[in-house]
Amino acid sequence: MKFFIDTANVDAIRRAHERGMVDGVTTNPTLVAREGRDFRELVEEIASFVKGPISLEVVSEDADGMIREARELNSWIDNAAIKVPMTWEGLKAVRVLSQEGIQTNVTLCFSANQALLAAKAGATFVSPFIGRLDDVGHTGMQLVADVVQIFANYDFDTEVIVASIRHPLHVYEAAMIGADIATIPPAVLDKMVNHPLTDVGIRRFLADWEKVRAASGK
Ligand code: G3P
Numbered sequence: 001m002k003f004f005i006d007t008a009n010v011d012a013i014r015r016a017h018e019r020g021m022v023d024g025v026t027t028n029p030t031l032v033a034r035e036g037r038d039f040r041e042l043v044e045e046i047a048s049f050v051k052g053p054i055s056l057e058v059v060s061e062d063a064d065g066m067i068r069e070a071r072e073l074n075s076w077i078d079n080a081a082i083k084v085p086m087t088w089e090g091l092k093a094v095r096v097l098s099q100e101g102i103q104t105n106v107t108l109c110f111s112a113n114q115a116l117l118a119a120k121a122g123a124t125f126v127s128p129f130i131g132r133l134d135d136v137g138h139t140g141m142q143l144v145a146d147v148v149q150i151f152a153n154y155d156f157d158t159e160v161i162v163a164s165i166r167h168p169l170h171v172y173e174a175a176m177i178g179a180d181i182a183t184i185p186p187a188v189l190d191k192m193v194n195h196p197l198t199d200v201g202i203r204r205f206l207a208d209w210e211k212v213r214a215a216s217g218k
Contacts, residue, residue, distance in 0.1 A: 001175050004052070004161060004183035008032045010045050012186035017049060024052035026127070026163065026183040028083065028107065029059060040076055047077035053125075055105045057083035058093075066093035074102050081124060083107045086114045091121040098122035105161065115147040119156040127183070130174075131164035140164070141173045148177050168192045 002023035005016045008031040016022050025046055035042055046054055054077060058069040070082040070093065081103040084090035094104045098121070105125040106118035110133060118126040128147060130140025144162055151158060159180035165171060168191050171182045184192075 001179070002052075002181040003189070004055075004181055005189070006031070006163065006165065006183040006185045008035050008042060008046070009186070010035075010042070013046055013050060016186060016189055021189060022050055022052065024054065024081070024181070024183075025050050026055040026083075026105070026161065028055075028057045043073075043076055043080075047079060051079060053081040053103055053105075054079055055081045055083045055107075055125075057107065061085075061087070061089060063089045063092035063096070066090065067096050070097050070102055070104075071100075081105045083127075086110075086118065091117055094118065094121040094123050098124070107163070110143070112143060112146040112150055115143075115158075115160070116150055119151060119154075119158040123158050125159050125161045125181070127161045127163040129164035130162060130170060131166040133164075134166065141170070141177070144174055144179050145177045148179055 003021050004024035004026050005013050005022050006026050007013060008027040013025055032039060043056060056073045058066045060066045060069050066084050073082055074080045082097060083105045084093050086106050086109050090106060094106060097104050103124040105127055106123045107127045109115050109126050109128045115126045115128060128143045130144060133140035133143060147160055161181040161183050162174040162179045163183045165182060165184055165188055168188060171184060174182050
């Protein structure tokens with residue numbers, strides 16, 4: 001499973017990267033706005049050490065505007081993946097961009113039919129937002145299972161990025177389903193390593209090792 005980090009905060013990306021847990025980065029207008037920085041400078045700084053796909057979202061709502069923005073964003077760095085919204089205009093842009101060899105990530109996906117359309121349009125990635133579905137009482141992870149099954153049925157190349165992740169259980173469930181990628185908020189990644197029994201076990205081993213030291217006179 002590939003781990004993308006779901007943030008535009010350079011320090012958080014760098015911390016995860018130093019842990020060897022960054023196969024890519026996903027941003028969106030909300031995450032970029034939080035940083036309060038020049039967009040291009042921010043993107044270029046991230047790309048200075050992240051070599052996997054970096055998702056950058058267009059904000060135009062018409063295909064021509066999306067394509068224009070995508071070509072500009074794609075010129076900034078070598079590893080851009082252009083995020084376009086799950087609309088007919090977005091799918092029209094994906095078809096053009098994929099033929100130009102520009103990576104695309106169809107975002108704000110909330111149904112299996114939307115994911116099927118994205119795959120048929122030639123999207124590199126599709127991002128089902130599971131947390132937002134959970135938030136309104138649906139089972140977001142069921143969408144992931146359905147999309148993974150559909151893509152396997154027809155051997156689509158489009159990769160599934162499980163997005164809008166809220167906690168470590170989402171990562172586990174996505175991995176059990178066999179999703180290609182989880183885009184993980186830094187705070188969720190931090191939690192994944194924790195287990196109280198591990199902490200207790202370490203403390204007990206260290207305490208017992210003190211007895212070994214005492215017996216060795218060290
Ligand atoms: O990558 C998409 C993700 O950032 C959306 O997360 O928490 O706004 O639903 P959230």
